[in-house]
Amino acid sequence: MKKTILVFGLLILALLLLFQFSKYALISSHLTIEIIIAVIAIVFFSIGVFLNKKSLHQKTNNSEAIDYEKIKELEISDREYDVLLGISEGLSNKEIGEKLFVSESTIKTHVSNLLVKLNAKRRTHALQIAKDLNII
Amino acid sequence: MKKTILVFGLLILALLLLFQFSKYALISSHLTIEIIIAVIAIVFFSIGVFLNKKSLHQKTNNSEAIDYEKIKELEISDREYDVLLGISEGLSNKEIGEKLFVSESTIKTHVSNLLVKLNAKRRTHALQIAKDLNII
DNA sequence: AGCGCTTTGGTACTTTAGTATGAGTACTTT
DNA sequence: AAAGTACTCATACTAAAGTACCAAAGCGCT
Numbered sequence: 151m152k153k154t155i156l157v158f159g160l161l162i163l164a165l166l167l168l169f170q171f172s173k174y175a176l177i178s179s180h181l182t183i184e185i186i187i188a189v190i191a192i193v194f195f196s197i198g199v200f201l202n203k204k205s206l207h208q209k210t211n212n213s214e215a216i217d218y219e220k221i222k223e224l225e226i227s228d229r230e231y232d233v234l235l236g237i238s239e240g241l242s243n244k245e246i247g248e249k250l251f252v253s254e255s256t257i258k259t260h261v262s263n264l265l266v267k268l269n270a271k272r273r274t275h276a277l278q279i280a281k282d283l284n285i286i
Numbered sequence: 287m288k289k290t291i292l293v294f295g296l297l298i299l300a301l302l303l304l305f306q307f308s309k310y311a312l313i314s315s316h317l318t319i320e321i322i323i324a325v326i327a328i329v330f331f332s333i334g335v336f337l338n339k340k341s342l343h344q345k346t347n348n349s350e351a352i353d354y355e356k357i358k359e360l361e362i363s364d365r366e367y368d369v370l371l372g373i374s375e376g377l378s379n380k381e382i383g384e385k386l387f388v389s390e391s392t393i394k395t396h397v398s399n400l401l402v403k404l405n406a407k408r409r410t411h412a413l414q415i416a417k418d419l420n421i422i
Numbered sequence: 423a424g425c426g427c428t429t430t431g432g433t434a435c436t437t438t439a440g441t442a443t444g445a446g447t448a449c450t451t452t
Numbered sequence: 453a454a455a456g457t458a459c460t461c462a463t464a465c466t467a468a469a470g471t472a473c474c475a476a477a478g479c480g481c482t
Binding site: 364388392408 | 431
Binding site: 187190191192193194195196197198199200201202203237238239240241242270271272273274275276277278279 | 323326327328329330331332333334335336337338339373374375376377378406407408409410411412413414415
């Protein structure tokens, strides 16, 4: 929000500077009106591109970044999150166990707890929910 | 590519029109230079935003867009793809069957064929592969 | 009409997944 | 020291998922 105000302030400043510049240029007749218009066009075109790129990047980043706050909020433990990542890699409980050096039983416990915490019926459902919440 | 040329053509046209307009406006003195500059600034700012949005959308869409060619390449049938979408929604075979108005047996057949075609061991694995190939 | 393909569905079976319950260890907080 | 929490693991069970095989209906193509 503060950034937005700053950017708009700079924009208005740029606009005023261009007004002054164009007046001076016309009076002194060193530059033709075409060039002034071209300069203004290029400047504002660039500003438009720049601003849009920033805002769009924020949006795309938001949909890709992992929401660690949400993970805490759901009380998902570290180990449970490891298991969730294993599931998202398409591994079986046994394979996840081998990867984390624990038994399949342990993974089953973690998965069960995960399903409760994510309010999911199946591991695939959990995956869908987790993606929706931006936690994987 | 053709679109790009078209857009640039229109841009140049707009620029020329603005030149003529500004000249006429100055001669007839109906408008001040400030207003002309403001109009030009707004117009080109908008053009910048618009063009950038288009190009960025193409980029983001590319990493999200579904690769239908790949689906054909893998010889995944329409129905199998429906089932794949059901899996990605976290549904059980039974639920997918209800959604598509067919029996669970049918879904099992489709899933089995899908796993072979995607070279996956499990439905979660199929999901991971499908995401990797940009087909879901 | 016959061929190939998709879609559908079934049976029988094996393998994973998931639930319920109990229990031990370790580490932190009160 | 006691309570709480996270992690571990096991048993016993039920429920899904997945495999293998077979079979029939429907559609487009030649």
